Amino acid sequence: MRDLFDDLDDAPEPPPRPDRPHPALGDTAALLALLERWVARGWLRALDRALVVFLQREVPDASAPLLLAAALASHQLGRGHVCLDLATTLAAPDLALSLPPEGDDLSDPPPLPSQVLDGLTLGEWEQALAHPGLVADGDQGAPGHTPLVRGATAPGHQHQGPRLYLRRYWQYEQDIRQQITARLNSATCGNTAPCGSTAPPRDGADRRPDDATSTSDGRRPDNATDTATLAAALDALFPTTETIDWQQAACALAARSPFAVITGGPGTGKTTTVVKLLALLQALQLGQEDRHALRIRLAAPTGKAAARLNDSIAKQVKGLSLVELASAVGQQGVDISTLRDSIPTEVTTLHRLLGSRPDTRHFRHHAGNPLALDVLVIDEASMVDIEMMAAVLTALPPRARLVLLGDKDQLASVEAGAVLGDLCQRAEGGHYTRQTAEWLEAVTGAPLPADYRDDYHGTPGQPLDQAIAMLRVSHRFDAASGIGQLAEAVNRPLDAGHTAKEKRRAVRQVLEHTPAYADLARLRLADADDPALDRLVVDGAPVGFPNSGQGRRDPRGEPLAPPTGYRHYLEVLRDQRPTDTSFGEAGGEERAPFDAWARAVLEAHGRFQLLCALRRGPWGIDGLNPRIGQALRRARLIAASDHELESGWFEGRPVLVTRNDYGLGLMNGDIGITLALPDDREPGRRLLRIAFPASDGSGQIKWVLPSRLQAVETVFAMTVHKSQGSEFTHTALLLPDAPNPILTRELVYTGITRARDWLTLVETGRGMLDEAVTREVMRVSGLGKL
Numbered sequence: 001m002r003d004l005f006d007d008l009d010d011a012p013e014p015p016p017r018p019d020r021p022h023p024a025l026g027d028t029a030a031l032l033a034l035l036e037r038w039v040a041r042g043w044l045r046a047l048d049r050a051l052v053v054f055l056q057r058e059v060p061d062a063s064a065p066l067l068l069a070a071a072l073a074s075h076q077l078g079r080g081h082v083c084l085d086l087a088t089t090l091a092a093p094d095l096a097l098s099l100p101p102e103g104d105d106l107s108d109p110p111p112l113p114s115q116v117l118d119g120l121t122l123g124e125w126e127q128a129l130a131h132p133g134l135v136a137d138g139d140q141g142a143p144g145h146t147p148l149v150r151g152a153t154a155p156g157h158q159h160q161g162p163r164l165y166l167r168r169y170w171q172y173e174q175d176i177r178q179q180i181t182a183r184l185n186s187a188t189c190g191n192t193a194p195c196g197s198t199a200p201p202r203d204g205a206d207r208r209p210d211d212a213t214s215t216s217d218g219r220r221p222d223n224a225t226d227t228a229t230l231a232a233a234l235d236a237l238f239p240t241t242e243t244i245d246w247q248q249a250a251c252a253l254a255a256r257s258p259f260a261v262i263t264g265g266p267g268t269g270k271t272t273t274v275v276k277l278l279a280l281l282q283a284l285q286l287g288q289e290d291r292h293a294l295r296i297r298l299a300a301p302t303g304k305a306a307a308r309l310n311d312s313i314a315k316q317v318k319g320l321s322l323v324e325l326a327s328a329v330g331q332q333g334v335d336i337s338t339l340r341d342s343i344p345t346e347v348t349t350l351h352r353l354l355g356s357r358p359d360t361r362h363f364r365h366h367a368g369n370p371l372a373l374d375v376l377v378i379d380e381a382s383m384v385d386i387e388m389m390a391a392v393l394t395a396l397p398p399r400a401r402l403v404l405l406g407d408k409d410q411l412a413s414v415e416a417g418a419v420l421g422d423l424c425q426r427a428e429g430g431h432y433t434r435q436t437a438e439w440l441e442a443v444t445g446a447p448l449p450a451d452y453r454d455d456y457h458g459t460p461g462q463p464l465d466q467a468i469a470m471l472r473v474s475h476r477f478d479a480a481s482g483i484g485q486l487a488e489a490v491n492r493p494l495d496a497g498h499t500a501k502e503k504r505r506a507v508r509q510v511l512e513h514t515p516a517y518a519d520l521a522r523l524r525l526a527d528a529d530d531p532a533l534d535r536l537v538v539d540g541a542p543v544g545f546p547n548s549g550q551g552r553r554d555p556r557g558e559p560l561a562p563p564t565g566y567r568h569y570l571e572v573l574r575d576q577r578p579t580d581t582s583f584g585e586a587g588g589e590e591r592a593p594f595d596a597w598a599r600a601v602l603e604a605h606g607r608f609q610l611l612c613a614l615r616r617g618p619w620g621i622d623g624l625n626p627r628i629g630q631a632l633r634r635a636r637l638i639a640a641s642d643h644e645l646e647s648g649w650f651e652g653r654p655v656l657v658t659r660n661d662y663g664l665g666l667m668n669g670d671i672g673i674t675l676a677l678p679d680d681r682e683p684g685r686r687l688l689r690i691a692f693p694a695s696d697g698s699g700q701i702k703w704v705l706p707s708r709l710q711a712v713e714t715v716f717a718m719t720v721h722k723s724q725g726s727e728f729t730h731t732a733l734l735l736p737d738a739p740n741p742i743l744t745r746e747l748v749y750t751g752i753t754r755a756r757d758w759l760t761l762v763e764t765g766r767g768m769l770d771e772a773v774t775r776e777v778m779r780v781s782g783l784g785k786l
């Protein structure tokens, strides 16, 4: 039998080189005409072309290749990349730029980027960028006010080619680099808990002791603690192990550095570790005479992620045993209830933390009005884009700690920037120096395995490497979990020892494992009308799982409910509807039954979600949403006309917020469910409102009128990009039937790891999974090695 994977290994023939450059490279009028065609076709944003028109008007002698680079840099921003990498773009223009975009029918297309750029050499393009009126040199600190900046060669990234930035994004990257470097430089390796930064405030001001850079007791949080105390405290928090306990090592590394990253896959214990870290920091602080507790804040990029962390942190803090820790620090020990009360459980969104203001991208907190805190923990940091990360770092008091938590391998934010992924490029290998290794052994009692040391890799460990810890053992998915095995097989990067062919085989082995994994089902659809899709979205297609999903237990031995589809939340909606005749517009007691109902529906909605890669076409959200709506209507679970399914409102409609709405307090990524409520003004009539969980994790319900929602979409099908930070009991991941640059290992890994208990992998064409898992997201940035 022909191997399904063989054809993927055949490289396409390179096209012949043209005799002369494309006209759009020689003449700005031709370039503008080409950009016009690209915009009309939906290949570029109108904004990208408008930038070129503006630049050309301001600087008429700008050459066409320079203006094209500006348009493409702007286009890349819209796709999440902070800059344009010239060499990568020239090497494979259509792939690097993802053009034509998904869903384009390819009939009578305008010239492709590969046709336009063919014949242009890197040297010629670089030369075209040497225009001091438009492009500043990042190596020189980008003097002047040019709209564009040529990226500096990042130290340690000599292989990185020339990059073109829009100045604002170059500046964000600089701000992040400077702020992190200042914190890393102030970490006195070998010492413990040296939070006191020696860096002056960014604004150069000589602040008073009671300002935001001090702890709440007016002192600097420079609780330098000796190694023995830290070792005793870690010993109190973690069981003794012969080999390295990565959670303990992460806690130790994060305790000694004012900037720290804890990364790890799903269920590797990021939350567990950070709760212990906070207990440790507070114990060390309170263990010193006359010290008040540190002011700690917890934040996440979306309301949903904040609510999730809120729940898990509250549980973990409650279950934390603090007796030994309290007596391990300080002469007198620490009062246990004071210590427990000093560990916060409330998680806020980053927007709320920084003080977002309606109708402006500026926040209330910034360098001139820093946040009043000593420690900031950001969960789901992979979702934080470059602009937000720069805003956070700029608003952080110079002496405050920052701890980033997240999964470095997840897809990055939909907005530009992949800060966590960039920072964690070397996390896998550790790259700890001898000094760090010896210190870690001294405080944890276990030796660091040689392959995580820098001398093993033959390159010196950088300060950033010493501040990053990767958790490597999943406590949620054990060896018997197909979800865990599949995630691991998909996530393993390609390298010399792991070829594309081997990787595909490893993925296939998980899918075809005998006996079949209890939490993994596979579904093949013939076409978009295949009734198997109805069975999946309505009832969850439990028959696809061994024993139809019956009789499974969770790691604690509790019985697990079999997988469900959307029927579950729609039945909760129907069966638990309050009988009260008044909604209670003014709030208060009257509304309580409706709030409880909405909470139950939202909770039930989290039991199943269909994820897909694309937006357009029959296998994108545009095709799937009405298609699923019709299936639910046939099952009599919703009542909606075709028109309402396409673009209207109906009870049961789940919606996803696609743009932050500061006025309503709704954030991009929030999910609400449309419910029918009694209309208090007209008894007997019903009024549709969308119930959203409050973004502060308080469990409150926010009721919003449909007409007030500016940017929402139906979310029977959700893109994997939008699913980041969420988790669903049963996740169905649907892959399209044709190759697409958007299909990458990061996307598949992110989709798989949204599943908590059940995963159905839905395939609509042959070979797409194999293709996806061997394609990696190209990350281009100047962050990475600090």
Ligand SMILES: Nc1ncnc2c1ncn2[C@@H]1O[C@H](COP(=O)(O)OP(=O)(O)OP(=O)(O)O)[C@@H](O)[C@H]1O
Pocket (backbone or CB within 6 Å): 247, 264, 265, 266, 267, 268, 269, 270, 271, 272, 273, 312, 475, 476
């Ligand atoms: N060292 C450990 N030993 C046993 N169980 C653990 C350990 N660490 C974490 N767990 C358990 O594993 C589960 C996942 O832990 P946790 O929520 O801390 O992981 P996470 O990395 O934050 O997960 P997520 O992927 O949801 O962000 C929890 O039930 C937790 O109690």
